[in-house]
Every structure is written in structure tokens, then in C-alpha cells.
Amino acid sequence: MRILITGGAGFIGSHLCERLLGMGHGVVVLDNLSTGSMDNLEPVKDNQNFEMVIGSVRDNALVQELVERCDAVIHLAAAVGVKLILEKPSLSIHTNVNGTENILHAAANGNKLVIIASTSEVYGKAVKVPFREDDDLVLGATANLRWSYAVAKMLDESLALSYAYEKRLRCIIVRLFNTTGPRQTGYYGMVLPNFVSQALKGDPITVHGTGDQSRCFGHVYDAVESLTRLLNAPNAIGQVFNVGNDEEVTIYGLAERIKERTGSSSEIIKKPYNEVYGFGFEDMQRRVPCVDKLEEFIGYRPRTPLDQIIDDVIEEQRAAAVSKA
Numbered sequence: 310m311r312i313l314i315t316g317g318a319g320f321i322g323s324h325l326c327e328r329l330l331g332m333g334h335g336v337v338v339l340d341n342l343s344t345g346s347m348d349n350l351e352p353v354k355d356n357q358n359f360e361m362v363i364g365s366v367r368d369n370a371l372v373q374e375l376v377e378r379c380d381a382v383i384h385l386a387a388a389v390g391v392k393l394i395l396e397k398p399s400l401s402i403h404t405n406v407n408g409t410e411n412i413l414h415a416a417a418n419g420n421k422l423v424i425i426a427s428t429s430e431v432y433g434k435a436v437k438v439p440f441r442e443d444d445d446l447v448l449g450a451t452a453n454l455r456w457s458y459a460v461a462k463m464l465d466e467s468l469a470l471s472y473a474y475e476k477r478l479r480c481i482i483v484r485l486f487n488t489t490g491p492r493q494t495g496y497y498g499m500v501l502p503n504f505v506s507q508a509l510k511g512d513p514i515t516v517h518g519t520g521d522q523s524r525c526f527g528h529v530y531d532a533v534e535s536l537t538r539l540l541n542a543p544n545a546i547g548q549v550f551n552v553g554n555d556e557e558v559t560i561y562g563l564a565e566r567i568k569e570r571t572g573s574s575s576e577i578i579k580k581p582y583n584e585v586y587g588f589g590f591e592d593m594q595r596r597v598p599c600v601d602k603l604e605e606f607i608g609y610r611p612r613t614p615l616d617q618i619i620d621d622v623i624e625e626q627r628a629a630a631v632s633k634a
């Protein structure tokens with residue numbers, strides 16, 4: 310197959326490119342390099358089955374042309390990360406809604422299979438864990454712009470499912486839970502690479518709030534495995550899937566584990582949310598996926614243990630520090 314990966318220069322996208330090329334597929338990447346980078350594509354850039362297009366998913370004519378040339382689309386391009394969403398909320402909404410609309414429109418016209426990346430953020434403040442795909446979604450007030458990301462992604466999901474219903478679009482929606490691993494940068498606020506970098510530098514490890522809030526971290530390789538299997542799972546068409554690991558850890562507990570595994574002498578400090586994100590920020594207390602449906606459809610679920618994920622990120626950051634020195 311020839312597969313279009315939007316956002317293919319990003320953290321998840323670049324790992325996915327490597328994997329699909331390794332499986333013998335052709336890959337076309339569309340990325341505007343806003344948060345992605347050509348460095349991520351270093352391992353594949355000379356592969357003859359790889360093509361890079363620098364451009365935006367908001368460029369409708371370009372999207373139509375690229376989708377036409379491919380057999381399937383994996384749409385990862387989006388504005389992501391709480392920090393970026395809060396800094397540029399309207400641009401994030403435009404990208405996350407209009408970009409997806411362009412992709413869906415082109416895929417429906419050309420009868421192409423499309424995987425749409427959504428997010429665990431759509432579960433919002435729901436308190437019944439683990440989260441199942443058919444659960445209610447509970448968001449906060451619009452005045453808190455954090456929720457704009459979930460609103461945009463929910464609209465993407467609804468639009469995809471509408472196209473599936475009205476135009477027989479073959480689409481699969483994945484709600485990615487906290488995904489981490491090598492190449493993820495802490496710059497956009499993502500906690501795990503951030504803590505590792507603080508620990509390796511001996512800087513304070515900054516836990517937001519009490520640190521009692523919890524998350525489940527999945528290895529990017531496991532997310533990629535899930536996506537490639539879904540691409541070949543005709544029974545998954547028209548379905549929504551949680552993609553994540555269900556090993557839960559509090560953020561304070563994560564800081565302690567990273568401190569221990571790096572052998573760091575960093576102090577762990579707590580920072581009130583208001584100091585980090587401004588007044589009125591809301592966080593979710595627990596976020597745990599139910600991954601049964603994914604396993605039922607593809608015979609696989611993300612299982613890499615958190616300690617292994619942490620060690621992979623430590624190894625990458627140590628190697629990067631050595632090559633810089």
C-alpha cells in the first residue's frame with residue numbers, strides 16, 4: 310500500500326513511518342514542521358519508498374491531491390499538548406477541525422481508508438474509570454480553553470462517523486492516551502520527557518498540583534503496533550478505539566520513579582497549577598483506558614511496562630547529551 314501520514318514528522322508519526330516502510334509499504338508524509346522536525350525522519354529520509362511533502366493539512370488542494378495518490382491515510386497532524394493549546398487556542402482549533410475536514414472530504418471522495426487520531430482528552434473530567442469507548446464524555450466550561458482541544462477532537466470524531474454513515478467512508482477512530490517514548494520532546498509540556506530531562510540535569514522535578522493526579526503511559530512502539538494492525542483490520546472500520554496502556558501511576562509517583570531510575574539528586578517540588586497555566590486551569594484526576602475492545606479487534610494491547618518506557622527515554626536523552634558534548 311501507499312500510505313499518507315499527516316503529521317509524519319512528529320513524534321508518533323515518524324516512528325510509524327519507519328515501521329510501515331519496514332513492512333514494505335510506501336509512505337508519503339505531509340507535515341508543516343510546526344512541532345514535527347526533519348531530524349525525526351533522519352532514519353528514513355533516503356528510503357526510496359519514502360516521500361516528504363512540507364505543507365499544511367489546512368491546504369485543501371494539496372490534501373486532495375495527496376489523498377488521491379495514496380491507498381490509505383493515517384491522520385495524525387494536529388496541534389497537540391496542553392501548553393500549545395493554551396498558547397494558541399484559535400489556531401489549534403482551526404488546525405484540528407479544518408485539517409480533519411479536508412482529510413475526511415478527500416478520503417470520502419476517493420474511497421480511501423482513513424485512521425483519524427483522536428485523544429483521551431475527550432473523556433474530559435469523567436470519573437468512572439476505566440474509560441470505555443461508549444462512555445459519556447464530560448467536559449468543563451468553554452471559558453477554560455483547555456477543553457477546546459477535546460471539543461475540536463470530538464467534532465472530528467462526529468464528522469468522521471457522519472461521513473461513514475452518509476458517504477460510506479471507511480474510517481477508524483483512535484483515542485490515543487498519554488503516549489511517550491524516544492523523540493517526544495518535553496518542550497510542549499509533556500510530562501515524562503520533561504521529568505527525565507530535569508532529573509538528568511539535576512534541576513528540580515516540577516510536579517503540578519498535588520501530584521495525586523494519575524495517568525497511564527503507553528510506549529510509542531505499542532501505539533504504532535496498534536495502528537498498523539488496525540490498518541489491516543476490516544472489522545474495525547466504523548469503530549472507535551482506546552489506544553493506551555492501563556498501568557496507572559500518579560504524577561508524583563512518576564517523578565519518584567524517574568528520580569530513582571536516573572540516579573538523580575534532583576529535588577521533587579510541587580508547583581500550583583495557577584503558577585504554571587494561569588488561573589482557572591482544570592486537570593483531570595485519573596485517566597485510565599479500557600483496552601479490551603482494541604484487543605478484541607486486533608489481538609493485541611499495549612503492554613510495555615512503565616519502567617521500560619522511562620529507561621528508553623533516559624537512554625535517548627543521555628545519548629543526545631553525549632553527542633552534543
Ligand code: UDP
Pocket residue numbers: 391487498499500501503504515516517518522524560592
Ligand atoms: N505535569 C507535571 N509537570 C510537568 C508537566 C506536566 O506535573 O512538567 C502534569 C500535568 O499537569 C498533568 C500530567 O502531568 O497532570 C500529565 O501532563 P501532560 O501534559 O504530559 O499530559 P496530559 O495528560 O495533561 O494531556
